[in-house]
Amino acid sequence: MTALESPFSLSLEDMRTHRSAKWSRVPADVLPAWTAEMDVRTAPAISEALQTAIGRSDFGYAGSPAPVVEAFASFARDVWDWETQDGPGRTRLFADVGHGVTEVLRAITSPGERVVINPPVYLSFYPWLRSLQLDPLEVPMREHASGVQLDLEGMEHALASGARVVLLCSPHNPLGHVYSAEELAAVADLAAAHDAVVISDEIHAPLVHPGSPRPFAPFLTVSDAARQVGIALHSPSKAWNTAGLKLAVGVTAAEGRWPDIREELDWAPSILGQYAAIAAYTDGREWLDEVRAEIEERTAQLGPLLAEHLPDVRYRPGHASYLAWLDCRELGLGDDPARVFLERGLVQLSPGPAFGTGGAGHARLNIGTSLELMTEAVRRMAAALG
Numbered sequence: 001m002t003a004l005e006s007p008f009s010l011s012l013e014d015m016r017t018h019r020s021a022k023w024s025r026v027p028a029d030v031l032p033a034w035t036a037e038m039d040v041r042t043a044p045a046i047s048e049a050l051q052t053a054i055g056r057s058d059f060g061y062a063g064s065p066a067p068v069v070e071a072f073a074s075f076a077r078d079v080w081d082w083e084t085q086d087g088p089g090r091t092r093l094f095a096d097v098g099h100g101v102t103e104v105l106r107a108i109t110s111p112g113e114r115v116v117i118n119p120p121v122y123l124s125f126y127p128w129l130r131s132l133q134l135d136p137l138e139v140p141m142r143e144h145a146s147g148v149q150l151d152l153e154g155m156e157h158a159l160a161s162g163a164r165v166v167l168l169c170s171p172h173n174p175l176g177h178v179y180s181a182e183e184l185a186a187v188a189d190l191a192a193a194h195d196a197v198v199i200s201d202e203i204h205a206p207l208v209h210p211g212s213p214r215p216f217a218p219f220l221t222v223s224d225a226a227r228q229v230g231i232a233l234h235s236p237s238k239a240w241n242t243a244g245l246k247l248a249v250g251v252t253a254a255e256g257r258w259p260d261i262r263e264e265l266d267w268a269p270s271i272l273g274q275y276a277a278i279a280a281y282t283d284g285r286e287w288l289d290e291v292r293a294e295i296e297e298r299t300a301q302l303g304p305l306l307a308e309h310l311p312d313v314r315y316r317p318g319h320a321s322y323l324a325w326l327d328c329r330e331l332g333l334g335d336d337p338a339r340v341f342l343e344r345g346l347v348q349l350s351p352g353p354a355f356g357t358g359g360a361g362h363a364r365l366n367i368g369t370s371l372e373l374m375t376e377a378v379r380r381m382a383a384a385l386g
């Protein structure tokens with residue numbers, strides 16, 4: 001990649017060669033704009049690190065976590081002013097965030113318990129909870145004139161009714177909401193008052209847009225209460241587009257906060273994920289800045305594109321990541337407009353109803369791609385109406 005070439009310069013032809021889920025699990029005539037993978041060239045630092053692993057034939061089980069833990073700690077310190085290693089055993093590795101969240105839940109809950117979530121929210125939260133026979137206790141996000149926020153009163157009721165776990169999505173997927181430190185501190189106070197644990201899924205944090213009105217606030221930094229009640233999950237997999245390399249980082253800030261998690265899970269992360277994570281957090285920051293700037297640009301370009309081709313779709317641009325939540329209710333396509341876009345327009349979005357309450361009549365569009373492919377996706381959506 002030359003210095004001037006965008007990370008998003010891969011063509012449709014390039015992308016059609018990919019074996020990843022986003023591109024290979026759709027028919028050849030469908031344009032995929034669904035699951036959270038970006039259409040990007042890998043960061044040079046990650047390519048080099050993976051080449052090093054190949055050169056060494058270093059494909060054994062995951063190695064010592066220490067180099068990953070240190071690389072993440074220096075990234076968190078430099079970018080978010082977050083000291084993650086203020087005590088022994090604060091950080092541990094998982095194969096991915098899904099495993100991290102479900103293993104923590106498995107350790108701290110019993111079947112039949114309720115877990116507080118804030119829909120419309122990341123669709124896999126629902127099957128993760130169901131797999132452990134846990135019930136989602138939905139406290140929907142609240143809309144106001146200039147954005148969304150947590151319904152703190154609703155959270156208080158949920159915890160007062162006996163729920164002992166909150167599963168936060170911070171920043172919020174699919175709304176792109178970047179929580180303020182005050183909002184998170186209020187959640188921490190409520191959790192502390194009700195003896196609850198907050199699992200904060202922060203996988204999209206490195207993708208907060210450069211122009212976001214608020215910086216990302218790591219949950220474990222917002223207050224003493226948060227440090228007592230919180231467990232945070234991170235991964236380079238969204239920001240550096242390495243989901244298939246399987247590596248996530250779990251962080252706590254209080255002595256004894258890690259529940260008893262099966263030891264054999266230390267063998268689950270991938271060694272290539274370790275190579276990639278060290279490279280991403282250490283030498284992949286410049287690439288990340290380019291990607292964040294371009295995602296912000298794509299976010300700004302989507303509004304006018306929708307106004308031109310789909311003027312009845314409502315879109316409130318978020319301030320993190322590359323997932324656009326589209327309100328399609330005025331199109332009259334029923335609860336699941338993504339189905340109509342797929343059948344009539346040959347473009348695959350994620351189905352709104354899978355994101356829980358507030359998802360009906362909506363669809364999630366993945367804009368982590370070139371302007372050209374995003375434009376083609378919108379054109380296909382519009383064609384579905386014709």
Ligand SMILES: Cc1ncc(COP(=O)(O)O)c(C=O)c1O
Pocket residue numbers: 036095096097098099122169173201203204235237243248
């Ligand atoms: C909020 C959120 N959490 C977790 C995941 C899944 O992450 P992983 O592949 O590390 O399990 C995603 C994927 O899109 C996500 O958006």
